[in-house]
Amino acid sequence: MRHIISILMENEPGALSRVVGLFSQRNFNIESLNVAPTDDATLSRLTVTTVGDDRVIEQITKHLNKLIDVVKLVDLTEGNHVERELMLVKVKALGAQRDEVKRTVDIFRAQIVDVTPSVYTVQITGDAAKLDAFLQAMSPIGVLEVARTGVSGISRGDKVLSL
Amino acid sequence: MELLSGADMIARFLKDEGVEYIYGYPGGAALHIYDALFRQDAVKHILVRHEQAATHAADGYARASGKPGTVLVTSGPGATNTVTGIATAYMDSIPMVVLCGQVASHLIGEDAFQETDIVGVTRPIVKHSFIVKHPTEIPTVLKKAYYLAASGRPGPVVVDIPKDMTAPTERYEYVYPKKVKLRSYNPVTRGHTGQIKKAVELMLKARRPVFYTGGGVVTGDASEALTDLVQRLGYPITTTLMGIGAYPQRDRQSLGWLGMHGSYEANMAMHHADLIVAIGARFDDRVTNNTSKFCPTAKIVHVDIDPSSISKTVRADVPIVGPAGSVISEMISLVQGREPANPEALTEWWERIDGWRDERRGKLYEPAAPGEPLKPQQVIEAICEATRGEAFVTTDVGQHQMFAAQYYKFDKPNRFITSGGLGTMGFGFPAAMGIKQNYPDDDVVCITGEGSFQMMMQELSTCKQYGIGVKIVNLNNQSLGMVRQWQDLNYKSRHAHSYMESLPDFQKLIEAYGFTAIRVEREEDLLPALERAFADKDELVFLDVYVDPREHVYPMQVPLGSMRDMLLSKTERT
Ligand SMILES: Cc1ncc(C[n+]2csc(CCOP(=O)(O)OP(=O)(O)O)c2C)c(N)n1
Ligand SMILES: [Mg+2]
Numbered sequence: 001m002r003h004i005i006s007i008l009m010e011n012e013p014g015a016l017s018r019v020v021g022l023f024s025q026r027n028f029n030i031e032s033l034n035v036a037p038t039d040d041a042t043l044s045r046l047t048v049t050t051v052g053d054d055r056v057i058e059q060i061t062k063h064l065n066k067l068i069d070v071v072k073l074v075d076l077t078e079g080n081h082v083e084r085e086l087m088l089v090k091v092k093a094l095g096a097q098r099d100e101v102k103r104t105v106d107i108f109r110a111q112i113v114d115v116t117p118s119v120y121t122v123q124i125t126g127d128a129a130k131l132d133a134f135l136q137a138m139s140p141i142g143v144l145e146v147a148r149t150g151v152s153g154i155s156r157g158d159k160v161l162s163l
Numbered sequence: 164m165e166l167l168s169g170a171d172m173i174a175r176f177l178k179d180e181g182v183e184y185i186y187g188y189p190g191g192a193a194l195h196i197y198d199a200l201f202r203q204d205a206v207k208h209i210l211v212r213h214e215q216a217a218t219h220a221a222d223g224y225a226r227a228s229g230k231p232g233t234v235l236v237t238s239g240p241g242a243t244n245t246v247t248g249i250a251t252a253y254m255d256s257i258p259m260v261v262l263c264g265q266v267a268s269h270l271i272g273e274d275a276f277q278e279t280d281i282v283g284v285t286r287p288i289v290k291h292s293f294i295v296k297h298p299t300e301i302p303t304v305l306k307k308a309y310y311l312a313a314s315g316r317p318g319p320v321v322v323d324i325p326k327d328m329t330a331p332t333e334r335y336e337y338v339y340p341k342k343v344k345l346r347s348y349n350p351v352t353r354g355h356t357g358q359i360k361k362a363v364e365l366m367l368k369a370r371r372p373v374f375y376t377g378g379g380v381v382t383g384d385a386s387e388a389l390t391d392l393v394q395r396l397g398y399p400i401t402t403t404l405m406g407i408g409a410y411p412q413r414d415r416q417s418l419g420w421l422g423m424h425g426s427y428e429a430n431m432a433m434h435h436a437d438l439i440v441a442i443g444a445r446f447d448d449r450v451t452n453n454t455s456k457f458c459p460t461a462k463i464v465h466v467d468i469d470p471s472s473i474s475k476t477v478r479a480d481v482p483i484v485g486p487a488g489s490v491i492s493e494m495i496s497l498v499q500g501r502e503p504a505n506p507e508a509l510t511e512w513w514e515r516i517d518g519w520r521d522e523r524r525g526k527l528y529e530p531a532a533p534g535e536p537l538k539p540q541q542v543i544e545a546i547c548e549a550t551r552g553e554a555f556v557t558t559d560v561g562q563h564q565m566f567a568a569q570y571y572k573f574d575k576p577n578r579f580i581t582s583g584g585l586g587t588m589g590f591g592f593p594a595a596m597g598i599k600q601n602y603p604d605d606d607v608v609c610i611t612g613e614g615s616f617q618m619m620m621q622e623l624s625t626c627k628q629y630g631i632g633v634k635i636v637n638l639n640n641q642s643l644g645m646v647r648q649w650q651d652l653n654y655k656s657r658h659a660h661s662y663m664e665s666l667p668d669f670q671k672l673i674e675a676y677g678f679t680a681i682r683v684e685r686e687e688d689l690l691p692a693l694e695r696a697f698a699d700k701d702e703l704v705f706l707d708v709y710v711d712p713r714e715h716v717y718p719m720q721v722p723l724g725s726m727r728d729m730l731l732s733k734t735e736r737t
Contacts, residue, residue: 010347014294018286025287055474062471068291068311071347163346 002031003057004083004153006161007046007064007073011037015069019046022067028052028060032085032128032150040163043071049128049151072161080156083127086149088113089135092142093120101141108134119144127151167337169298170199170329173262176305178205179339182233184224184600185209186217190237191277192264195329209600209629212621214241216593218248219619222257223594226580227555228601229384231258231312238264239277242323243284247587249319250288254584255405256382258317260308265294267327282323290318295328299335306340315350316469317382351468354485354493362440362464362481363497369438370508371460372398375421375450376487378405378583379443379467385488386410386576389442392495396503399516401429403444405583408573413552418516422450423720424565427729427737428519430718433458434727435515442466443487446477447584456725466490523731527569531711537686539563539638539710543570546608546636549693554606555580555598559591559615562644565716567610589618595633596626606697608634613663614643623676623703632701637669640712648715652730669707680705 009015016035023030028050035046050060057075064070076083093101093115101120105112110124124134128151135143155161167175173196177185185208189197200208211217214236221232232252236242242263252259266275282292291311293304301324308320366372380389380402386409393400393410400410401418410417419426421433433439439461444450446465451457454476465472465479466487473482483490503509528540543566546554552572557580558564564581573579580598582590595609616637626633646661673680681692683706696704718729721736730736 014282014292017283021286055478059471059475066469066471068345068348 001053001057002049002051002077004047004049004076004081004151005061005064005073006076006153007048008038008043008071008161008163009046009067010069010071011042011044012069015044016046018067018069019048019064022063023048023050026059026063028056032148034150034152043163047150047152071163074155074161076153076155079159081153082156083151083153084125085128085131085151086123086125087131087134088147089122089124089138090144091120091122091138092118092144094118097141101138104134104137108137110134165337166334168195168199168329168331168334169295169301169324170195170331172298172301172335172337173305173324173329174199174203174206175337176302176339177233178203180305180309182206184597185233185235186211186220186597187235188214188217188237188241190239190241190264192238192266192326193235193241194264195326195331196235196262196264196324198331199329208235209625211593212624213619214244215248215589216619216622216625218245218252218259218261219587219590219593220597221259222248222252222590223557223580223597224601225252225257225259225597226594227577227598229382229577231260231309231317232597234259234261236261236263237277238266238281239279242279242281246285246288247589249285249321251582251585251587251590252319253288253290255378255582256317257319258312259319260305260312261319261321263321263323265323265325268325269327271325282321285321288319289321292321292323294323295325298328298330298333301328302337302340303343306343307345310343311345311348315348351485352489354466354483354490356493358481358483359490359493360497362483363494365438365462365464365481366396366440366494367498367501368504369398370505371435371437371512372396372440373418373432373436373438374398374400374440374442375402375433375444376400376406376409376442377403377444380406380409380487381443381576383443383468383487385443385486385491388488388491388495392491392498395495395498397509399432399513401425401433403447403450403583404568404581406444407568407579408576411574412572413574420568421726423452424569424716424718426569427523427718427731428516430720430726430729431519432516433461434725436461438462438464440464441479442491443468445472446475448476451477452720452726452728453723458726528714531686536684536709536711537689539566539640539714540570541686542636542638542689542708542710543567543610545689545693546610547571549690549697550606550608554578554608555595555602557581557591557595557598557607557609559609559611560586560588560645561612561615562640562648562714562716563610563612563615563638565645566638569716588615592616592619592633592635593622595635596622596631599631599633600629604700606634606700608636610636610638612644613637613639613641613666613669620672623673623678626703627676627678630701632699632703634696634703635705637705637707638710639666639669639707640710640714641666642712644712644714645716647712651715669705673705678703678705680707683708
């Protein structure tokens with residue numbers, strides 16, 4: 001099963017490489033990963049999506065917790081949560097295609113953020129499945145380049161991941 | 164207020180922290196620190212002959228004393244030479260602090276002379292690591308390093324110190340930090356009482372219980388408590404290789420150690436148990452054999468200070484996260500005044516166990532026929548006798564290691580000192596040096612093989628310089644015996660590179676360093692040689708004992724089998 005794990009870690013050099021290193025060292029899988037500072041300058045938040053059965057996920061969270069730089073973590077998929085990813089896509093847009101791209105962009109509630117005579121650059125946010133669907137819809141027209149941020153997430157309701 | 168340079172802060176900190184010995188080797192990036200050490204005499208520096216030996220010596224010191232070992236090396240090759248020793252300590256959860264000189268900050272990343280990203284290189288084999296960014300950080304960084312190394316599940320910590328951090332011209336205020344806190348690190352101090360109660364109920368109801376305990380009991384200083392609990396209940400106990408001596412091996416309740424080359428009765432009892440109480444052990448593959456066939460009828464209680472060790476390879480029915488000592492004490496108070504619920508079942512259980520014991524009695528190995536070479540097993544038995552089972556025994560890795568573990572009987576923890584997790588050839592001799600310095604009045608014996616000894620034999624020079632009187636017994640089978648054994652069993656005796664041609668004349672070699680060496684080939688020469696070796700506690704003596712190269716280590720678990728699937732000799736199996 002796919003899990004989204006959010007980690008608060010010390011905003012220190014080396015912390016990120018410890019987390020990433022743990023995954024390769026123990027043969028855990030990383031589907032996506034993003035990391036950025038938080039409102040507290042001493043902490044960064046890292047979100048990783050991974051796939052594994054319960055035993056593997058239990059090992060992943062235990063080993064992450066063992067890292068000295070990891071202050072706190074939560075497996076968002078254990079409860080209700082909001083999951084978002086942002087994607088920028090360049091698609092071919094010539095002649096009749098230009099309208100078709102535009103229509104699909106509207107259906108997906110995406111935005112065109114840059115335009116040239118032959119290319120549209122589209123920005124779209126949503127969960128990973130929505131972004132996949134958008135790419136699929138665009139593929140007959142011609143996807144030129146894709147940049148995805150990886151999944152970020154937060155739990156629903158009053159629960160917060162903070163110190 | 165005191166103003167000190169970074170280098171002087173390090174020396175002062177080590178003194179304030181109570182560090183007695185540093186094992187190290189100098190070089191450019193560490194020279195400010197070496198100069199600071201020169202100008203003090205509180206902390207003794209031992210100059211080894213190879214940085215790997217420094218880590219093993221610090222490791223041996225740590226295992227025997229329970230205090231963190233300290234290593235000091237220079238950048239680049241000095242630092243990379245410590246890698247095997249750091250990995251050895253990591254696998255066996257040994258507290259150690261490794262201070263590495265580094266090129267000056269402004270050179271980092273430029274492929275400067277002797278620059279290596281040692282923090283990167285060692286990342287998967289340390290508990291944690293630090294890079295010093297400013298000299299004023301030195302006291303707190305070092306305090307954190309020692310605190311992390313020794314607390315919770317212990318392990319090695321690397322501190323990388325760029326040369327400009329120790330510059331003698333820049334001085335800053337020094338205060339010894341008595342305590343440090345890390346917001347993300349709070350090792351557990353006791354187990355969950357509800358879980359402990361559950362475990363104790365299972366223990367009292369068990370019909371075929373076995374205690375299976377490991378290095379965590381030794382590191383956690385919980386041997387006395389364990390012995391108390393096990394004796395109150397009257398249950399059988401087996402330990403891992405790392406847990407040897409946590410319960411007196413000569414006691415009737417001890418089944419010896421378990422696993423690949425563990426005792427027949429221990430492996431049989433584990434396989435047939437209905438309850439396994441694992442404490443400070445990690446169900447490692449050298450213990451469990453095939454996990455899908457592991458102990459099919461047993462419920463499992465697993466106590467460990469490291470939550471990630473629990474249910475890693477074998478699922479626990481009652482997991483308890485906590486230090487061995489406090490959990491065992493709590494178990495004792497819950498057991499107090501209560502009796503096991505099934506005394507008849509337990510009596511029957513002991514009858515079966517004694518039956519397994521009797522099956523193997525007197526059949527452990529074939530003694531040497533007259534005129535035949537000595538058997539390695541009999542040499543270990545003779546060493547045990549000569550030292551009344553009270554020596555510190557270190558080993559290298561191979562057949563001699565397994566024979567030492569099987570035939571020397573340990574009644575105390577921290578006496579059998581071996582590289583269990585990593586299996587590092589070359590560990591034994593430098594580890595013995597580190598122990599002897601902490602226990603000068605005890606016998607410290609390194610049981611080694613001619614393959615392993617040659618990996619660290621340069622340390623004879625260190626022993627000479629500091630007068631370190633360890634005893635070395637070389638079980639010389641003229642081969643990489645353990646490799647040869649596997650080739651006999653799995654490769655139709657094709658001995659690819661497992662022989663040892665061109666061995667040195669060990670006697671001459673040892674004498675070249677000014678020590679005594681005795682070559683032993685016949686049974687009648689063994690006891691006199693041992694007597695001579697142990698006559699003087701301060702003298703290094705090397706016994707080169709020629710043993711039968713055809714001998715195999717048995718029992719040996721059959722690959723992919725269960726605990727009870729064992730080869731018992733070249734011709735018998737269970
Ligand atoms: C550094 C290292 N290299 C290789 C091995 C693999 N290995 C395990 S046992 C062994 C043979 C050891 O020979 P020796 O020290 O003579 O001991 P014996 O088995 O003959 O008693 C080898 C090569 C190892 N454990 N460590
Ligand atoms: Mg050998």
